[in-house]
Amino acid sequence: MTDKQKAKAYWKKNLKYLSILLSIWFLVSYVFGILLVEQLNTIRIGGFKLGFWFAQQGAIYVFVILIFVYIRLMNRLDKKFNLDE
Amino acid sequence: MDIQTWTWILVGLTFTLYIGIAIWSRASTTGEFYVAGKGVHPIANGLATAADWMSAASxxxxxxxxxxxxxxxxxxxxxxxGGYVLLALLLAPYLRKFGKFTVPDFIGDRYYSNVARVVAVLCALIVSFTYIAGQMRGVGLVFSRFLEVNINTGVIIGMFIVLFYAVLGGMKGITYTQVAQYCVLIFAFMVPAIFISIQMTGNPIPQLGFGSRGEDGVYLLEKLDGLHRELGFHEYTSGSKSKIDVFFITAALMVGTAGLPHVIVRFFTVKKVSDARKSAGWALLFIAFLYTTAPAIAVFSRINMIETVSNKKYDEVPEWFTNWETTGLIVFNDKNNDGKIQYVADASKNELTIDKDIMVLANPEIANLPNWVIALVAAGALAAALSTAAGLLLVISSSISHDLIKKIINPKISDKGELLAARLSAVVAVVIAGYFGINPPGFVAATVALAFGLAAASFFPAIILGIFYKRMNKEGAIAGMLVGILLMLFYMLKFKFGWFGGGTKSDWWFGISPEGFGTVAMVVNFIVSIVVSAFTPEPPENVQQIVENIRIPSGAGEAIEH
Incomplete structure (x- = not known):
């Protein structure tokens, strides 16, 4: 592979990771925490209504996990394409 | 010991610590002053970013x-x-690879235009000044309540402290001071929360505590919903805002966070691209400790507050109540002259007005926690306000000394001269910020929330398109930024300040509040940018090269030498 092809393949893979992770980001905050909040609120976990829990707790936990997953994925990708420093 | 002695001791100790760190890590070159020499460890940078980000407001x-x-x-x-996810995935690694000092640097180089650079500088200054005035006010508030000095004296003491370590230490000094400030503020936030969680639910983890049962065996949230219904408020766990507005405000705050210059610049301070990603992760983790605890504190203090005051005799209220009354942040007006406090949703019958800002500060007093815990909260609030103020000051001073003086007015200026200019602009900025802290214009509170809308409407699309859309040119970016920020300003002035004929809630476009309108302005910015760039020449070859170059992480080390 030439450098140019390599960079292109690397970028394509990066965009794929981004679209998957950002879909989850959208799902836990905008869908679970806002759009479907009433429906989810009929489900209860302990003292929490589920929709309310996502809006005030769950979404934040998922955000943290998403970033650390991305860090791992990209570190591996950097190694694979020999683009790490 | 009484609260005031404890507060003096803790505030004195933490301030000495901050100043000590500043002397130890003072900056001697512009590289150290702007970006701490690009040698900050990702965890340290995560801690500093968290302190930088969490302001008096948080x-x-x-x-x-x-x-x-x-x-x-x-x-x-x-x-x-949620804005940190956008930062980590869409901005931080690429801006670090780009490897300059400021956000206007990126805009100016990527769009090969000094007009774009100046537009970016103006946006950065508008956003930072609206924000910093609120911080100085927070410092004054804490001083006046806990140390019983005049609120203006408090602002001036705060000004001197920030001035000292920002001017001396630059980004290097600020970074290590912020690390210390994060530790102070998170400790101060968690200790009372854990105490109260144990007190009310027996569970030491506040995040779980507020979903548990209280002493009477009822779930706290259920009890609170019940209290709210009784007093005529909307249920605590369901909202009163329209869904569309909640959606748009959340989006404006997320995108605004990712577009705030004092947050973005922190990712220029690490060594490598992979470190930029890592520090965004650490930063969000450290922020999440406070952000997942805050809703628990909200529930605890709401229940405690209602149970302590609702329908109680005014003569028998606890001491904290009268203390806060003297600051004017609690106001009791016995409308029906029965000597009891009626706290209800109906404005014509409600007799108690409580400023929202006192809940965190008064919470430990309401729960009868020991005096040192109450003093700790004061020290934590000061740490939060000072760390953010320092970060913003740096953005203001580098915008002036680097983006305006070095890049536009006098490119031949020596490194020493630029460093002096940076320090002088920091001094001027502190004085202006202090002035706004002492004479707060009525619009400060309103504009801090709107600063996010402005950042979302101006920077975010220009940066994202600059990275992800190679064909994006200067005509598109400038047109987009201008339309975005003007549209946002128009909407804000119309519905917040009554210009252009004003308007009320029923006139909002699509039912979206000014706080959420940043999302609309951002979308308009994206559309204008893309359409305009489609009809104008594509960017020169060397700029397209830059874009390809920032997309791969290797070779960021070279940028250090530039």
């Missing part, structure tokens, strides 16, 4: 706002954390 006001608004307060929780 520490003092946020839990209070949630406490009064319940579910509606979620917009701040999701909005101010």
């Amino acid at each position: 520490f003092i006001s946020m839990a209070g706002i949630i406490s009064f608004n319940g579910y509606d307060g979620s917009v701040y929780l999701m909005g101010w954390t």
Whole structure:
């Protein structure tokens, strides 16, 4: 592979990771925490209504996990394409 | 010991620590002054970013706002954390690879235009000044309540401290001071929360505590919903805002967070691209400790507050009540002259007005915690306000000395001269910020929330398109930024300040509040940018090269030498 092809393949893979992770980001905050909040609120976990829990707790936990997953994925990708420093 | 002695001791100790760190890590070159020599460890940078980001608003006001608004307060929780996902995934690594000093640097180089650079500088200054005035006010508030000095004296003491370590230490000094400030503020936030959680539910983890049962065996949230119904408020766990507005406000806060210059610049301070990603992760983790605790504090303090005052005799209120009354932040007006406090939703019958800002500060007193805990909260609030003020000051001073003086007015200026200019502009900025802290224009509170809308409407699309859309040219970016920020300013002035004929809630476009309108302005910015760039020449070859280059992480080390 030439450098140019390599960079292109690397970028394509990066965009794929981004679209998957950002879909989850959208799902836990905008869908679970806002759009479907009433429906989810009929489900209860302990003292929490589920929709309310996502809006005030769950979404934040998922955000943290998403970033650390991305860090791992990209570190591996950097190694694979020999683009790490 | 009484609260005041404890407060003097803790505030004195922490301030000495900050100044000590500043002397130890003072900056001697512009590289150290702007970006700490690009040698900060990702965890240290994560800690500093967290302190930089969490302002007086996060520490003092946020839990209070949630406490009064319940579910509606979620917009701040999701909005101010979700933006870090965007930062880590879409901005930080590429801006670090680009490897300059400031956000206007990126805009100016990527769009090969000094007009774009100046537009970016103006946006950065507008956003930073609206924000910093609020911080100085927070410092004054804490001083006046806990140390019983005049609120203006408090602002001036705060000004001197910030001035000292920002001017001396630059980004290097600020970074290590912020690390210390994070530790102080998170400790101060968690200790009372854990105490109260144990007191009310027996569970030491506040995040779980507020979903547990209280002493009477009823779930806290159920009890609170019940109290709210009784007093005529909307249910705590369901909102009163429209769904579309909650959606748009959350989006504006997320995108605004990712577009704030004092946050973005922190990712220029690490060694490598992979470190930039890592520090965004650490930063969000450290922020999440406070942000997941805040809704718990909101519930605890709301229940405690209602149970302590509702329908109680005014003569028998606890001491904290009268203490806060003297600051004017609690106001009791016995409308029906029965000597009891009626706290209800109906404005014509309600006799008690409580400022949202006091919930976090008064919470330990309401729960009868020991005096040192109350003093600790004061020290934590000061740490939060000072760390953010320092970060913003640096953005203001580098915008002036680097983006305006070095890049436009006098490119031949020596490194020493530029460093002096940076320090002088920091001094001027502190004085202006202090002036606004002492004479707060009525619009400060309103504009701090709107600063996010402005950042979302101006920077975010220009940066994202600059990285992800190679064909994006200067005509498109400038047109987009101008249309975005003007549209946002128009909407804000119309519906917040009554210009252009004003308007009320029923006139809002699509039912979207000014706080959420940043999202609309951002979308318009994207559309204008793309359409205009399609009809104008594509960017020169060397700029397209830059874009290809920032997309791969290797070789970021070279940038250090530039």
